[in-house]
Every structure is written in structure tokens, then in C-alpha cells.
Amino acid sequence: MQSERILGAVVAALLGACVTGTGTPTLVAPAADTGVNDSARFEVIDYPGAAETIASAINSRGDVVGRYDLPDGRTHGFLLREGRLESIDVPGAEFTMVRGINDHGDMVGASREPGRQNSAYVLREGAVTPLEVPSARRSSAFQINSKGEVVGSYVGADGVTRGVLFRDGTYTSLHYPGANLTYATGINDQGELVGRWDSADGRQHGFQWVAGVFTAVDVPGATLTLPDAISAAGDIVGLYKVGDEKAYYGFHRNRGAFRRISYPGSVGTVARGINARGDIVGRFELADGKGHGYILRSRR
Secondary structure, three states, X not given: OOOEEOOOOOEEOXXXXXXXXXXXXXXXXXXXXXXXXXXXXXXXXXXXXXXXXXXXXXXXXXXXXXXXXXXXXXXXXXEEEOOXXXXXXXXXXOEEEEEEEOOOOOEEEEEEOOOOOOEEEEEEOOEEEEEOOOOOOEEEEEEEOOOOOEEEEEEOOOOOEEEEEEEOOEEEEEOOOOOOEEEEEXXXXXXXXXXXEEOOOOOEEEEEEEOOEEEEEOOOOOXXXXXXXXXXXXXXXXXXXXXXXXXXXXXXXXXXXXXEEEOOOOOEEEEEEEOOOOOEEEEEEOOOOOEEEEEEOOOO
């Protein structure tokens, strides 16, 4: 399928200082943690007029991508670069999500045309190229590395959700052994993957995939672990829950040790992306139910 030119669909908001608000983070460690960075701080990202903002990925230049939802229910992507926000929309789509960005500025996500299902895409130098899995009912792309390798998920003709790796013009299906469904959510420049899988009992677990070998990733004591991204150094970030608690927390795994990430006063925090510096982006939710994006700066 031929690429489509954006033709002005990427609209620069030119808002100047669009990152608003600061706070001292609460970084309460799970049992396996060996220490946290107490001097790190959150920078809050709220797209103007949005009912919800989610920061999903950050590259080594500090560019952040994600999505925002307007009060009318419409979903758009965004790019935050050098203090300015740009709204991202795939031409003809009623829904656009931007999920990943690499160091070249290439972006990936999912869009939906009226009357159709979500489909994965790459946005490179102003051109949108669909990512297709034959016979797939729907698909999404979650991250792209500097080599142009993309990970995501698709629902096949049999109704099963599988992870997918797009590389060199081909695709590879990924399915965790014995899983009901599999999502591939993150990839680094070494080609190491992370994702999630659901077991037969309905539990949700994480995994790491290196050279074709799956390894389980679960926060100690957690009843749910959902990794979202892996950095060049092998750091993993994501979401976890404990027991029947309604609250959920972000996690950062560094050299096998986990730390909890929780925005002060929030009822839930998700860590969605991490760059080579160790800067983390994600979403937190307050008691009013509104979601906000954030950047958590590293001391590296």
C-alpha cells in the first residue's frame, strides 16, 4: 500500500511552555527494591482543552509522544518537542494514537477510519505507511527502534491476540507459550522486546524476549505486571497492581531491582516509556478520574 502524505494534518500548537506543573514524586519501593532517586521530579503534561492526556514514549533527544482525548470523545496523537506541542492526526482517521518514537523522530501507533478497525502505522518524514499482517482483524504498533524495527499486536482471523515484530519488510508473530493472548509493547536498539501475556486463569504477566527466548517479568508480590518499554541499557518500565487494591503503580526495573513510581496524591500511575538517559514518561490519575501525562527526569 502506498504511503500517504500528511498534507498539513500535523498541526503545530506553538504553545511555548506547554509542560505545566511540578511536584516531588512518591517513589515507594516494593520489597525487591534497592533504592530510589528521591531528588527526581515530575513534569506534568496536559494538552490544552483535553479531558485526558497520556505520555507514551520518550526518545534520547527528549521528544515525547502520546495521545489526548477531547471532551467530545475524539482521540488524537501529540508530539512534545522543545517545549511545543503538535497534534498528530492520520488523514481520514476518526481516531489517532501515537504510541512510540525513535531517535530519528519516526513515530508509530494506531488509527481508525470510519467504519473500520484500528490499524498500525509508521509516520516517517511526514508520510504515513500502514503496517499490515495478512488476515488480521485489527492491529496496533507500540514502539519503533532506531533500526526501524516495530513491535505491536494484532488480532488474527481466529480471534487470538498475538504480538508482532516488523523487521526488514517482514513480520514475525510472537505468542508466549500457553498464553491466551500476547502483546509486544517495547523494543530497544539491541532488538530486545518486552510485553505482556494473559494466562489461562486470567492473570496478566510480563515477559522479555531476547534472541527468540521468552523470560517472565513479574514484580515481586504483584497480581498483575504489564511491562511497556525497555531502554538500551535493559531497564524496563510498566504497570503493576498488588492484591485487590484499586490503586495501580508504575515500576522501573534496573539491574533486576524494582522501584515503585507513584505521583503524589494519585489513585494510579503508569510508566509507559523510558529513554537512554533513564527519563520516564507515563500517566497518572487523580481522584476526579482525569488522567495527566508526566515526565520523570533521571539524575543520569
